[in-house]
Amino acid sequence: MAASPYFSLAVLFLAALGFGLAPLGLAWLWGRVFSPPKPNHIKNAIYECGLESKGDAWVQFRSAYYLYAIIFLIFDVEAVFLLPFAVAFTGLSAVACVAMLVFVLMLVEGLAWAWAKGVLTWA
Amino acid sequence: MDEQLKIEMGKQGVFITSLQELYNWGRKSSVWPMQFGLACCAIEMIATTMARYDMARFGAEVFRPSPRQADMMIISGTVTKKMAPQVVRLYNQMAEPRYVIAMGACAISGGPFKQGYNVLKGIDRYIPVDVHIPGCPPRPEALLHALMTLQKKIAGQPLTGEDRPRHLDAEAQGEFPVPHQGEHDLVPTSNQGVWPVPITIK
Numbered sequence: 408m409a410a411s412p413y414f415s416l417a418v419l420f421l422a423a424l425g426f427g428l429a430p431l432g433l434a435w436l437w438g439r440v441f442s443p444p445k446p447n448h449i450k451n452a453i454y455e456c457g458l459e460s461k462g463d464a465w466v467q468f469r470s471a472y473y474l475y476a477i478i479f480l481i482f483d484v485e486a487v488f489l490l491p492f493a494v495a496f497t498g499l500s501a502v503a504c505v506a507m508l509v510f511v512l513m514l515v516e517g518l519a520w521a522w523a524k525g526v527l528t529w530a
Numbered sequence: 531m532d533e534q535l536k537i538e539m540g541k542q543g544v545f546i547t548s549l550q551e552l553y554n555w556g557r558k559s560s561v562w563p564m565q566f567g568l569a570c571c572a573i574e575m576i577a578t579t580m581a582r583y584d585m586a587r588f589g590a591e592v593f594r595p596s597p598r599q600a601d602m603m604i605i606s607g608t609v610t611k612k613m614a615p616q617v618v619r620l621y622n623q624m625a626e627p628r629y630v631i632a633m634g635a636c637a638i639s640g641g642p643f644k645q646g647y648n649v650l651k652g653i654d655r656y657i658p659v660d661v662h663i664p665g666c667p668p669r670p671e672a673l674l675h676a677l678m679t680l681q682k683k684i685a686g687q688p689l690t691g692e693d694r695p696r697h698l699d700a701e702a703q704g705e706f707p708v709p710h711q712g713e714h715d716l717v718p719t720s721n722q723g724v725w726p727v728p729i730t731i732k
Binding site: 443445446447448449450452455456457458459 | 596616617619626705708
C-alpha cells in the first residue's frame with residue numbers, strides 16, 4: 408500500500424480531514440463537558456435578535472426582479488469578464504476570440520432588449 | 531494558598547498557581563463584549579476599542595455582533611422604554627457567564643432624562659449590572675477602568691461556595707423576564723429579583 412504513488416496523498420487527505428474535524432470535536436467536547444448549561448427559551452430561539460421573530464422565512468420574491476438580475480449580469484458580470492479578455496486579447500487564438508465575442512454579443516442583445524423595453528429610462 | 535510562600539517561590543523562579551486562579555485568569559482575560567450601542571456613550575465605547583485607547587490590551591477587543599458569542603454587554607447610553615425589552619432579550623440570549631457594564635448616567639439612572647416619560651430609570655431594574663460608570667458620557671479611560679474593575683471582580687470569584695459565579699450555580703436564575711409595553715409603562719416596571727423597589731418615606 409505504501410508503494411502506491413497515491414499513498415502520500417491519502418496521508419495528506421487524512422491529515423487535512425483531522426485538521427478540520429479535530430477543532431470541531433474539541434469544541435463539541437468542551438461544550439458538553441465544561442460549558443455552563445443555562446438554557447432558556449429566549450436563548451434557544453432560532454434567530455438571535457432583540458426583536459421577536461415574526462412570520463415565515465419562506466418569502467416569495469416578486470418575479471419582476473428578473474429585470475435587475477439581467478441588468479446586473481450585463482453591467483457587472485460582463486465587466487468582470489471583459490477585463491481579462493482585454494488583457495489577454497493580443498495572445499488569443501481566433502477560436503477563443505470568437506467564443507468571447509459570442510458571449511459579449513449575447514449580453515449586448517440583453518442590453519438592446521432592456522433598452523427597447525424602456526428599463527433603462529429613469530422614471 | 532499561602533501568599534508569602536507564593537512570592538518566595540516566585541523569587542526562586544517557581545511559579546505556583548491554583549486551578550481557581552488559572553480558571554479566573556482565563557475568564558477575565560477573554561471577556562467578549564457585544565457589538566451594541568444605544569446612544570452617544572457608544573461613540574466613546576467605539577473610541578475605547580480604537581488604537582488610541584486600545585481595549586485589546588485587556589483581551590476585550592473582540593466585539594461580537596451576535597449575543598450568542600458575547601459575554602459582556604456594555605449598556606452604552608440611554609435606554610428608552612421602547613428599547614428596554616430588546617436589551618433584556620439580548621441579555622437573555624448571551625452566553626453564560628455574562629456581565630453587564632452600565633455606561634453613563636442614562637444607563638445607570640436615566641441621567642438627564644430621568645424625569646422623561648419614555649426613559650428607563652436605570653437598566654439595573656431588569657438585569658443585574660456588574661459595574662456602573664458615571665459620566666455623561668464617561669471618557670474611554672472610565673470604560674477601561676470599568677473593564678478592569680470587572681476583571682478584578684471575576685478574578686476574585688471563588689469557584690465553590692456561596693459567592694461562586696452564576697454559571698457554576700445550577701440553581702441560579704438563567705432567564706430574566708422580558709418586559710412588554712403596557713398601557714402606561716413597561717409591565718412589569720422592574721424585575722423584583724434583581725432590583726427590589728426602594729421604599730419611599732413621605
